[in-house]
Amino acid sequence: MFRYLTSGESHGEGLYVILEGVPAGLKVDLDYINHELSRRQLGYGRGERMKIEKDEAQILTGVRGGLTTGAPITIKVKNRDYENWEKFMRTTGEIEPGREVTVPRPGHADLAGGLKYGHKDLRNVLERASARETAIRVAAGAVAKLFLAEFGVRIYSHVLRIGSVEVEYPGGLPEEELKKADEHPLRCLDSQVESRMLKWVDRARENGDTLGGIFEVVVFGLPPGLGSYVHWDRKLDGRLAGALMAIPSAKGVEIGDGIALANIPGRMAVDEIYYENGRFYRKTNRAGGLEGGVTNGMPLIAKVSLKPIPTQIKPLKSVDIRTKETKPAQVERSDITAVPAAGVVGEAVTALVLMESFLEKFGGDQIKETKRNYENYLQYITNY
Numbered sequence: 001m002f003r004y005l006t007s008g009e010s011h012g013e014g015l016y017v018i019l020e021g022v023p024a025g026l027k028v029d030l031d032y033i034n035h036e037l038s039r040r041q042l043g044y045g046r047g048e049r050m051k052i053e054k055d056e057a058q059i060l061t062g063v064r065g066g067l068t069t070g071a072p073i074t075i076k077v078k079n080r081d082y083e084n085w086e087k088f089m090r091t092t093g094e095i096e097p098g099r100e101v102t103v104p105r106p107g108h109a110d111l112a113g114g115l116k117y118g119h120k121d122l123r124n125v126l127e128r129a130s131a132r133e134t135a136i137r138v139a140a141g142a143v144a145k146l147f148l149a150e151f152g153v154r155i156y157s158h159v160l161r162i163g164s165v166e167v168e169y170p171g172g173l174p175e176e177e178l179k180k181a182d183e184h185p186l187r188c189l190d191s192q193v194e195s196r197m198l199k200w201v202d203r204a205r206e207n208g209d210t211l212g213g214i215f216e217v218v219v220f221g222l223p224p225g226l227g228s229y230v231h232w233d234r235k236l237d238g239r240l241a242g243a244l245m246a247i248p249s250a251k252g253v254e255i256g257d258g259i260a261l262a263n264i265p266g267r268m269a270v271d272e273i274y275y276e277n278g279r280f281y282r283k284t285n286r287a288g289g290l291e292g293g294v295t296n297g298m299p300l301i302a303k304v305s306l307k308p309i310p311t312q313i314k315p316l317k318s319v320d321i322r323t324k325e326t327k328p329a330q331v332e333r334s335d336i337t338a339v340p341a342a343g344v345v346g347e348a349v350t351a352l353v354l355m356e357s358f359l360e361k362f363g364g365d366q367i368k369e370t371k372r373n374y375e376n377y378l379q380y381i382t383n384y
């Protein structure tokens with residue numbers, strides 16, 4: 001069984017992940033993990049915090065000489081900002097006053113989290129609810145991507161919408177195009193549309209406003225048969241949507257043509273099946289590579305819509321939890337938009353879900369064993 005657990009606060013000493021169930025013998029390339037971390041930090045519209053942090057992974061356990069041992073892997077990403085926060089964030093001893101949060105920000109976890117856990121200083125909520133934690137999900141996802149690459153699986157993301165500026169997109173971009181997303185400041189592949197998006201971000205910054213948007217994740221090289229239709233909690237579409245929806249500010253997930261399928265006749269909504277040279281295939285991919293919660297061998301496609309960043313420079317109304325007086329919400333320094341970064345997080349969590357389902361299907365305590373099982377399966381499929 002593969003599982004992972006993250007910990008760490010936004011302005012605490014660091015972020016951590018333990019990955020358990022990674023087979024032995026997988027090459028872990030630290031430069032690759034760091035490259036993935038730096039991709040998440042890019043993107044026009046990020047705030048001042050990204051100038052402080054330069055995320056770098058430290059692998060603490062479970063890897064020797066660059067190869068996994070089969071033992072739990074621990075990865076740490078240090079928070080550089082901790083230097084400025086030590087006196088407010090230390091885990092033991094007195095905390096200095098001055099950074100308490102008592103006026104919850106609407107749209108953030110502040111109030112609901114305070115009520116739930118009984119905190120009177122909402123910083124205790126904010127610190128863990130912050131999307132800073134997505135850095136460590138990306139580090140974990142980088143390990144999952146390295147695992148999947150052993151089986152020829154490639155994962156990409158790109159931005160389709162920022163605020164009300166959207167790419168006209170028929171879907172099905174070739175892999176060569178998708179590879180170029182990081183060359184764009186907003187990770188949008190249509191340069192003309194992107195230049196309008198950039199203006200929107202600038203205007204939002206000038207107006208003290210924030211923006212949401214949509215990104216897409218595309219996965220190539222998946223075999224048919226990952227996930228299962230036999231029980232709801234084994235359906236890969238459900239697991240994937242859960243992981244993508246758990247990205248902070250994600251509010252909608254579509255698999256394939258998703259919501260648009262509701263508006264078209266059935267005969268136009270499904271992908272007909274063809275067979276040639278020992279292979280079943282489709283000419284369309286409206287299902288986004290998943291039927292009945294099982295991969296069908298076509299590229300896996302998911303779109304995620306994000307609400308605008310909730311913290312507002314011109315704060316909205318809130319209530320002081322001590323005095324119950326109406327007050328403007330607390331202002332914390334903030335991003336204008338995080339859609340490009342969220343796309344990188346989307347790739348990471350997709351990789352983690354796919355790694356889990358790969359190991360469920362093919363097992364293996366060592367990577368060679370997983371590969372043998374995988375190759376046997378591919379052979380079986382060809383002779384099906």
Ligand SMILES: Cc1cc2nc3c(=O)[nH]c(=O)nc-3n(C[C@H](O)[C@H](O)[C@H](O)COP(=O)(O)O)c2cc1C
Pocket residue numbers: 047107108109129130131132134247248249250307309310311333334335338341342345
């Ligand atoms: C990469 C990334 C960066 C974010 N940066 C901020 C930010 O600077 N300020 C903020 O208020 N919210 C930010 N968010 C969104 C909040 O973390 C999120 O809206 C909040 O935790 C509430 O969760 P929910 O929107 O999923 O309900 C960011 C989200 C992501 C994915």
Ligand SMILES: C=C(O[C@@H]1CC(C(=O)O)=C[C@@H](OP(=O)(O)O)[C@H]1O)C(=O)O
Pocket residue numbers: 010047048049050053129130131132133134135248332333334335
């Ligand atoms: C630190 C990151 O994102 C943070 C997510 C975030 C939030 O409220 O979710 C608020 C901001 O943090 P701060 O209050 O320290 O400026 C963002 O910078 C990151 O992505 O690495």
